[in-house]
Amino acid sequence: MIFKPLGAKLIHIPKGKKEYNAFVERSHQTDDNEFYIPQIELCKDLKEFLYRGLRWEWFYNIKRFHSGIGKTPYQKLWGYGKFPKKIVLFPIMVLDKMIHILDIIFPETQRGGYHVLTNDICLQRGK
Numbered sequence: 222m223i224f225k226p227l228g229a230k231l232i233h234i235p236k237g238k239k240e241y242n243a244f245v246e247r248s249h250q251t252d253d254n255e256f257y258i259p260q261i262e263l264c265k266d267l268k269e270f271l272y273r274g275l276r277w278e279w280f281y282n283i284k285r286f287h288s289g290i291g292k293t294p295y296q297k298l299w300g301y302g303k304f305p306k307k308i309v310l311f312p313i314m315v316l317d318k319m320i321h322i323l324d325i326i327f328p329e330t331q332r333g334g335y336h337v338l339t340n341d342i343c344l345q346r347g348k
Contacts, residue, residue, distance in 0.1 A: 244289075251281075267315065274313045282309035 234241045256277040264270040282294045283306055290297050295309050 252277075256281075271313045271315070275310065278310055278313070 256274070260273050260277070261270070264273060284293065286293060287297075295304075295306060298304055298309070
């Protein structure tokens with residue numbers, strides 16, 4: 222439902238290739254260390270946080286050299302064809318505002334545990 226209009230599909234990690242998850246986790250660690258931790262305290266409100274998130278995404282995909290691929294993600298993508306730079310920007314969303322939509326789209330998904338939501342962080346800081 223989500224990917225079809227975009228001409229894309231969700232690809233799961235193949236069975237027997239659990240090590241692929243390390244790439245995802247490493248990406249999350251980079252986001253934490255280079256974006257969330259240094260930036261969250263600087264944001265005065267959610268709008269600024271989203272703006273900084275978009276800037277980070279642009280930097281990460283267009284400007285930041287990735288040693289694992291030997292170039293930027295955009296340069297890697299360029300090797301498959303000519304694409305405008307804005308293709309590397311995925312809309313920044315506050316997923317906790319979309320939780321009810323996720324329940325409709327993925328009714329079989331059960332969320333468990335505790336999740337720190339963006340609004341929780343802003344509320345804790347009095348924003």
